[in-house]
Amino acid sequence: MTQYSWPDPATRPLLGKKIDRVDGPSKTSGRAKYTYDYYPQGLLAGSILRCPYAHAKIVSIDTSAAEKMPGVKAVEIIQKPGTEIFWAGDEIVGVAAVDEGTVHDALRAIKVEYEVLPHFVSDAEPPKTVAADTGPISSDDFQDMEENQVPDEEVIAAIQKRGISFKPSDKDYESMKGMGVDSSIIAALKKANYVEGAAKPKSPYKKTALQTQGEPDKAFSSAAAVSEGVYGMPCIVHCCLESHGSCSEWPSDKEIVVHVSTQNVSGIAAQLAEPMAVPAGNINVLQQNVGGGFGSKFSVDRWDVNTATLSKKAGGKPVKNMLDRKAEFEVAGMRPSAYGRVKIAADKDGKITAWDSRSWGTGGVGGGGTPPLPYIFEIPNQRKQNTAISTNQGSARAWRAPNHPQAALITMSAIEDLAAKLKMDPLDLILKNLEIAGPRKDTYREEFAIADELMGWKKNWHPRGDKTAGPVKRGLGLSMHTWGGRGHNSNQDFTINPDGSVQIKLGTQDLGTGALTIITIVAADTLGVPMENIKVLYGNNRYPQSGGSGGSTTSGGVTSSTRRAAVNARDALLAKIAPALKANPEELEANNGRISVKGDANRSLSWKEACARIGAVPLSVTGKNPDKDQPPDLTNSGVGGVQMADVSVDTETGIVRVNKMVAVQDCGLVVDVKTAESQVLGALIMGISYSLYEEKILDPVTGIVLNPNLEFYRLAGLNDIGELKVHMMTGKGYDERGVIGLAEPPVVSPGAAISNAVANAIGVRVPFLPLAPDHVLAALEEGGGSHA
Amino acid sequence: MKKNDAPKPEQPSSGVSRRDFMKISAVTSALPLVLGPKAVHAAGEDVAVLGPGKVPVALNVNGKKLQAELEPRVTLLDALRGQFNLTGAKRVCDRGACGACTVLMDGKPVYACSVLAIDAQNAKISTIEALAEGDKLSPVMQAFVEHDAQQCGFCTPGFVVAITAFLQDHPKPTADDIRHGLSGNFCRCGTYSGIRAVALAHTGGKRS
Numbered sequence: 001m002t003q004y005s006w007p008d009p010a011t012r013p014l015l016g017k018k019i020d021r022v023d024g025p026s027k028t029s030g031r032a033k034y035t036y037d038y039y040p041q042g043l044l045a046g047s048i049l050r051c052p053y054a055h056a057k058i059v060s061i062d063t064s065a066a067e068k069m070p071g072v073k074a075v076e077i078i079q080k081p082g083t084e085i086f087w088a089g090d091e092i093v094g095v096a097a098v099d100e101g102t103v104h105d106a107l108r109a110i111k112v113e114y115e116v117l118p119h120f121v122s123d124a125e126p127p128k129t130v131a132a133d134t135g136p137i138s139s140d141d142f143q144d145m146e147e148n149q150v151p152d153e154e155v156i157a158a159i160q161k162r163g164i165s166f167k168p169s170d171k172d173y174e175s176m177k178g179m180g181v182d183s184s185i186i187a188a189l190k191k192a193n194y195v196e197g198a199a200k201p202k203s204p205y206k207k208t209a210l211q212t213q214g215e216p217d218k219a220f221s222s223a224a225a226v227s228e229g230v231y232g233m234p235c236i237v238h239c240c241l242e243s244h245g246s247c248s249e250w251p252s253d254k255e256i257v258v259h260v261s262t263q264n265v266s267g268i269a270a271q272l273a274e275p276m277a278v279p280a281g282n283i284n285v286l287q288q289n290v291g292g293g294f295g296s297k298f299s300v301d302r303w304d305v306n307t308a309t310l311s312k313k314a315g316g317k318p319v320k321n322m323l324d325r326k327a328e329f330e331v332a333g334m335r336p337s338a339y340g341r342v343k344i345a346a347d348k349d350g351k352i353t354a355w356d357s358r359s360w361g362t363g364g365v366g367g368g369g370t371p372p373l374p375y376i377f378e379i380p381n382q383r384k385q386n387t388a389i390s391t392n393q394g395s396a397r398a399w400r401a402p403n404h405p406q407a408a409l410i411t412m413s414a415i416e417d418l419a420a421k422l423k424m425d426p427l428d429l430i431l432k433n434l435e436i437a438g439p440r441k442d443t444y445r446e447e448f449a450i451a452d453e454l455m456g457w458k459k460n461w462h463p464r465g466d467k468t469a470g471p472v473k474r475g476l477g478l479s480m481h482t483w484g485g486r487g488h489n490s491n492q493d494f495t496i497n498p499d500g501s502v503q504i505k506l507g508t509q510d511l512g513t514g515a516l517t518i519i520t521i522v523a524a525d526t527l528g529v530p531m532e533n534i535k536v537l538y539g540n541n542r543y544p545q546s547g548g549s550g551g552s553t554t555s556g557g558v559t560s561s562t563r564r565a566a567v568n569a570r571d572a573l574l575a576k577i578a579p580a581l582k583a584n585p586e587e588l589e590a591n592n593g594r595i596s597v598k599g600d601a602n603r604s605l606s607w608k609e610a611c612a613r614i615g616a617v618p619l620s621v622t623g624k625n626p627d628k629d630q631p632p633d634l635t636n637s638g639v640g641g642v643q644m645a646d647v648s649v650d651t652e653t654g655i656v657r658v659n660k661m662v663a664v665q666d667c668g669l670v671v672d673v674k675t676a677e678s679q680v681l682g683a684l685i686m687g688i689s690y691s692l693y694e695e696k697i698l699d700p701v702t703g704i705v706l707n708p709n710l711e712f713y714r715l716a717g718l719n720d721i722g723e724l725k726v727h728m729m730t731g732k733g734y735d736e737r738g739v740i741g742l743a744e745p746p747v748v749s750p751g752a753a754i755s756n757a758v759a760n761a762i763g764v765r766v767p768f769l770p771l772a773p774d775h776v777l778a779a780l781e782e783g784g785g786s787h788a
Numbered sequence: 789m790k791k792n793d794a795p796k797p798e799q800p801s802s803g804v805s806r807r808d809f810m811k812i813s814a815v816t817s818a819l820p821l822v823l824g825p826k827a828v829h830a831a832g833e834d835v836a837v838l839g840p841g842k843v844p845v846a847l848n849v850n851g852k853k854l855q856a857e858l859e860p861r862v863t864l865l866d867a868l869r870g871q872f873n874l875t876g877a878k879r880v881c882d883r884g885a886c887g888a889c890t891v892l893m894d895g896k897p898v899y900a901c902s903v904l905a906i907d908a909q910n911a912k913i914s915t916i917e918a919l920a921e922g923d924k925l926s927p928v929m930q931a932f933v934e935h936d937a938q939q940c941g942f943c944t945p946g947f948v949v950a951i952t953a954f955l956q957d958h959p960k961p962t963a964d965d966i967r968h969g970l971s972g973n974f975c976r977c978g979t980y981s982g983i984r985a986v987a988l989a990h991t992g993g994k995r996s
Contacts (some may be wrong), residue, residue, distance in 0.1 A: 024933035025925055027941030030876025030916030037875035101859050124871040199875070241880045241888060241976050291878070291942030292976050325881050512977050513941030580789055677937045678982065685978030710885040710974060718980040719967040 002632050004567050006669055006738065007525070010732075013591065014525040016730065018674040022517045022531065023510065023723030027289070033631030034289045035261040036322050038247050044314055045100040046074050046307050046321030049093040050330070051085045054119035054392040054703025058083050058112065063093060067107040071102040074313035076312045079305055084117070086365045087394045088704045089330025094306035096319045119392040119703035120204050120501055123235070123337045123362040126387045131209040136165035136195035140295050144206065144366045145387065146181060149403060151372070152191050154208065156188040161209070164189065165197025198623030206367050207387040217786055219354035223345035227418040231410045233341025233751060233769040235362065236694040237329050238399060239715060242291020244301060244332045245322030248308035253316070255282045256308055260300075261322070263293040264548035266507035269541050271300035276308050278618030285541040293511050295398030296333035298548050329708035336363030338371045338406030339768070342414040344379075350424055350432045352415070355382040359410065362389040363396030371407035376482055377415075378436045393696075398550060400686070401483060401744035405751050409769065412479040412752035417765060421466040426756065427457055427478060437480075440666070444480055447642040447729065448665040451478070454662045455644040465763025471652045473763075474659070477756025481644045481748035485667065487556020487625050487635030488547030494523070494565035496573060496619045500611040502527065504565070505537045508546035508558055513743055514675030515554050520557050521671055525564035528591035529607050544622070552741025555626050555636030559739045564630050565623025572619055577610050636738040641665040643684070643749040646722075647757040651780060654773030656758055658688050658722040661750070666729040668740035673728055680726045680746040687750020689716035693770050838906060845905050849874065850918035856905075864908045865889045865900035868915060876916035876945040880974075887973030890946040891915045891917040897953040897972075919952060929951050931989055937982030943975040947983055960991055 007015065026032040051058075058081045069074050074096040079085065085092075093110050099102040133141070137158060138277055145155050168176070173186055220226055246260035256278055262268055273280040290297065302323055311319040321330055338361035345354040361368035367388025374382065419426035427448060435443045457476060466473035492506035504523060510516040516536055524531040537543060547557050574585040576596065580605070581588065583597045596604035605613075626633065646660040661684050670676045691724055693714035697706045707713040751769055758776070759765045766779040826837035839860035845865075848856045849872065856871040865882075868891070877900050880888040884902040887982040891900045912960070919926045925933065928951055938944040947970075954969045961969065966987045975983070978993040 004804075020933050021936055021938070022937070024916050024943070025929070027938045027944050028929040028932040029920045030945035030948070033875065034878075034942065036879065037869070039870060039873055039875070099859075099870075101861055239976050241878065241886070241940070241974070243880075289941060290970040292940045294976075324878075325883075325969060353800060512941060560841050674936050678939060678979070682939055684976030685980055686976070689978075709883065710881040711883070715976065716980075717974060718972045718984060719971045721980050724981050 002567060002571060002630070004564050004634065006563070006634065006735070007041055012525050013528070014521045014531070016670055016673065016735070019517065019521060021514055021675055022520050032289045034242050034291050035246065035259045035287055036242050036515050037292065038259045038320065040249065040318045042317050043247070044096040044098060044317050044319045045103045045384065046094060046096045046310050047103045047107060048078070048091050048303055048306060048321065048327070049095070049110050049112065050327060051088060051092055051114070052704070053085065053089045053114055053116050054088045054121060054407065055117040056085045056114040057117060058085065059115050060093065060113045061093060062111040064105040066095060069102065069106050069109060071098040072106045073097055073317070074262050074310040076306060076309050076313065077297050078302060078564055087330070087392050089327055089394055091306065092322070094310055096310035096314050121391045121393060121698040121700060121703050122389060123360070123389050125338070125339065125341070126205045126207070126360050126389065130203070130205045130207055131210050132385070132388060133665050134162060136163040136197050138197050139166040141206070142166070146179070147366050150208070150370045152182045152185055155185055155257060156212070158209065159188045159192045163193035165195055167194060177590065204390045206390070208385055210383060210385045216354050216356055216381040216383045219381035220343065220345050220356070222354055224348035225418060225421045226343060227414065227421045228343045228346045229414055229417050229765055230339065230341045230767050231413040232361070232767065233337060233406060233409055233690070235334045235337045235696040236335045236399070237713065238292070238294045238296040238332070238397070238692050238697050239710070239713070240292030240294060240296060241329045243323040243325065244297060244303070245320070246304045246307050246321035247318055248311045249318035250312055250316030254278060257284045258308065260304060261290050262287055263290065263297045263509060263511060263550060265509050265539055266541055266545040267298065267548050268300055272305070272308065275305045287509060287539045290509055290511055291448040293549065294400050294755050295402070295550060298398070298550060325710065326708040329696065329705050329713065331394040333399070334394070335399035336369040336396040336406070337361040338369060338384055338410065340373065340410040342410060344414045346418055346422060350422060350429050352377060352379050352380060352418070352433050352436070355379040355384070356427060357384045357410065359384070360387040360389060361406070362391045364393050365390050369396065369403045369406065371403045371410060373407055373410060375404070375407035375411035376437050376480060377411065377433060378438060381601040389689055393705070398461050402745045404481060404744070404748040408479055408481055408748050409751040409755060413755055413765065416477065416756040416759060423463065424677055425461055427452065427461070430480070438481055438482065439638055443640035443666050443729070444642060447640065447666070448725050451642050451644050451662050451664045454664070454727060455646065455660070457644060462760070463505070464760055466761050472648050472650050473761040474646070474648050475757045475759070475761025476644060477753045477758070477760055478642065478644045478647055479749035479752035479756065480640070481745050483552060483748070484637045485552035485556065485639055485744070485747040486637035487560050487739065487741070488553035489625065490546040490557035490561035491544035491624045492546070492561045492565050492622065493544055494569050494621050494623055495567050496611060496614065498611055498614045498616065498618060499788060500533060500537065500608040502529070503535045503537060503544040504562065506546045506558065506561065507537050507541050507543040507547055508554065510538065511549055513549070513554065513679060514672055515549070515558055517675055518555060518671040519558050519562050523566045527570055529593055543569035552743040554746070555671070555741045556739045560625035560634035561623040563623070563634055564625070564627055565621055568621040568623060569619060572621060573610060573614070576619070577605060577613050580613060607711065634738045636668050636740050637741050639666045639668070639745050641745045641749065643746070643753045645750070645753040645757040647754060649761045649776060651762060654776035656692055656771045656776060658692070658720070658754060660723040660725070661688070661753070662725045663746055664727045664729065665742070665746050666734055667742040668737040669703045669735045670728050670730050671739060673730070676728055677726045679742050680725055681730070682724070683746035684713050684724050684750060685716060685721050687747055688721055688754065691751045691754040691769055691771055692716065692720070693772065695770050801910055843906065846909055847905065848911070849913045850915060858905055858908060860904065860906050862905050862922060863901050864891070864903040864905045864913070867905035868900060874915050874917055875927070878942055878946065880942070885974070886943070888946040889944050890949045890973065892949060892953060897950050904916040916949050919948065926952065928955065928986065931986040932982070935982040935989070937986050938978050939977035939979055943973060943979070947973050947975070951983070951987060955987070955990055962991065963988065
């Protein structure tokens with residue numbers, strides 16, 4: 001019986017060790033090629049004229065002067081006169097020309113007349129007079145709910161209660177399925193009452209129904225302590241260093257070759273096929289390396305369609321358009337803001353008994369995200385309501401662990417404030433409440449014990465407000481988080497060549513997470529050969545389909561398909577050479593670069609000798625994930641992690657510095673401890689960056705982004721990160737769960753941990769991120785602070 | 789839409805024909821700028837007016853003489869990438885904030901996005917491509933691999949060039965030197981921890 005399960009620690013030479021990233025040399029030497037680096041012969045430069053207004057209607061477009069300019073090869077109007085534009089930076093006209101200078105001259109020569117319309121860009125707390133949405137759900141309402149990841153049961157309850165004012169066709173249901181809408185929601189839509197939609201009064205606010213569980217009023221009135229506060233974080237931008245964009249060329253009038261900066265190599269062709277009216281099979285999507293994605297690079301964007309269109313108009317010549325930094329800030333995605341006014345209560349033993357939250361936030365025109373409140377803790381009595389605010393700015397996109405950092409900040413800040421009210425150490429308060437912390441509660445307990453030791457929490461923690469003399473105050477804070485991370489669908493071709501080399505082909509991508517490295521490790525470990533024998537071919541949609549890299553699903557997906565393929569290939573090879581070793585295939589093992597009869601070192605062949613017996617035709621097999629026919633399940637879902645922060649706050653300047661952060665993280669079986677630790681370190685650094693510095697600032701008067709660049713949109717630098725300690729949970733209780741993704745979870749907690757540390761240091765809560773000097777000084781002055 | 793398939797003009801529209809340029813450059817090769825018929829008198833000197841059309845540009849990059857016809861507005865970064873396929877230096881912010889385009893000019897690190905190609909003509913330029921010897925990584929590159937100081941890798945070449953120059957000036961850097969000396973480059977994936985370790989490796993690993 002074939003054993004696909006992960007090998008025991010004793011029989012895995014590479015799995016779970018610290019191994020250098022296989023693409024490290026190409027990246028450090030500058031040889032690694034990215035989409036941005038693609039300069040084919042005859043390349044034309046593409047760029048786009050964007051709308052300067054946050055809300056406007058296009059009255060007229062005159063491209064005649066641009067079309068006459070020498071060197072201009074194609075002009076395409078993207079949105080026609082009469083179209084209403086909902087955010088600054090939206091695409092109006094695309095131009096391709098012989099070089100970038102000429103393109104920009106041409107864009108300047110285009111005349112567009114707009115009727116400027118009133119805009120709304122504020123995500124301040126909605127007025128109390130805003131009523132919950134009660135009318136039937138329109139098609140737009142439904143799409144917004146899905147995009148904002150409103151929990152399925154809330155969507156179904158709303159459909160049942162309010163009815164729907166649209167009639168989905170069978171085709172609509174099919175496309176919903178394709179987009180991942182849950183079947184229970186589709187069933188609810190099919191059964192829903194059709195209600196004629198009345199014209200709704202124009203309002204930027206969409207308020208969900210008030211949700212109640214247990215008896216919150218009773219619980220609050222009988223509580224030993226009640227804490228109230230307001231917390232939140234603004235919209236932030238992904239800031240992928242390689243901007244979004246692509247290069248398209250048409251080898252014939254029915255074929256497109258697209259180099260694109262993407263997290264989704266296997267998913268691009270299908271998205272481009274319809275707008276370009278070319279069969280998806282005729283579209284070849286290529287990408288070697290991608291300079292960051294973080295959730296923002298899954299789709300074919302309007303600018304990519306424009307690039308392919310310009311190429312076609314220019315006779316098929318390659319056209320490349322990578323967004324400039326300003327456009328990147330305006331249209332290429334952001335993380336939604338989220339704020340919450342929270343009331344939380346505990347009994348005299350410190351058991352959390354009640355929760356009340358009124359949350360709000362924006363993610364652009366579609367509204368905002370819906371943070372899962374309260375985060376992690378299943379508080380028995382609760383009442384909550386969320387308002388999504390529609391604003392005139394480019395739409396939100398998934399940003400590492402969508403909705404979780406927001407939910408963690410709001411919840412863990414409220415819990416820390418409650419602990420202060422109870423005069424308790426927040427670590428004690430959390431440990432007391434782990435019974436209601438969901439399926440990973442035992443993991444959290446183990447992790448907090450390790451984090452306590454690494455941070456010296458028990459030794460160094462002091463009650464709220466550092467009482468030592470001098471303006472610089474020091475404090476500790478903590479947070480915890482969870483994520484799913486089950487492996488996605490992944491397929492691959494796996495070939496052992498007669499010369500002993502091995503190649504793997506799959507349509508995946510490596511965002512810098514180490515995907516390529518862990519595929520190589522699993523293959524080499526299974527075959528018992530050095531990693532140098534393995535060549536992974538990826539970044540091409542002509543290879544077997546592998547999922548997009550989102551939601552921490554790649555590690556589990558690609559390692560599972562690799563393990564199954566490698567076991568299949570190894571066993572096929574053993575069967576081939578068993579007669580030569582006068583043994584049954586089951587008696588053979590592959591390790592240390594040899595195929596041997598177990599327990600008889602004299603009967604063995606080197607890997608090369610063994611492969612030479614394959615014959616002229618290479619040995620080729622496939623592997624996939626999931627695969628019910630080749631059990632067991634090699635991936636899993638659900639991880640836990642905890643983090644602690646040590647900060648210093650200068651109460652005279654308001655400057656916060658992170659002295660140290662500790663992250664303790666579970667992700668099932670760790671394939672490469674080195675790249676896994678890097679992933680967590682990176683998340684801590686990104687977390688420090690969004691906690692202290694980052695904010696996408698919109699001008700209420702003009703509606704435009706005021707800091708669409710890397711001078712005024714501040715990212716953390718090497719000088720800002722403090723000491724960082726990472727501990728990966730491994731061994732019994734973790735390894736046997738299988739491989740689980742790691743990209744999202746560790747980026748969830750830093751905001752809450754750092755905000756709590758600042759509160760612990762200065763004795764008052766700075767309600768909103770970033771914890772920048774103005775916010776800190778305002779909080780010190782007001783003893784609280786406000787968001788207006 | 790009207791296609792414009794007119795062939796590129798043979799002569800640059802700067803007013804300097806290629807033949808004239810050859811004559812002028814023969815006698816004024818030491819001057820950073822080529823004096824053409826258009827000149828303005830400024831600060832007591834005749835200063836050549838170049839462009840807006842293409843002008844010949846000669847660069848000394850990685851020990852090689854490279855030539856191209858470029859508009860004067862083209863940056864050193866875009867010339868390196870678009871004309872000579874030296875794509876290790878990246879275009880990220882394109883305005884001197886992030887350091888992803890760092891190259892060495894006469895041994896000093898500069899942001900190639902903020903230097904015009906025509907202004908780089910008399911300097912010796914070294915890019916990341918010249919720091920490795922063939923397939924053999926430089927010691928700094930090797931340290932980047934060992935300390936896993938790269939994730940997506942887009943900022944990495946800029947950091948490698950910056951650190952190479954930094955370590956030449958600070959062969960035994962203190963932690964403080966590192967904090968201040970390496971703050972001119974941004975990373976988004978969060979590789980600073982590994983990069984700091986690369987620099988600290990040169991102090992014998994002590995956090996002095």
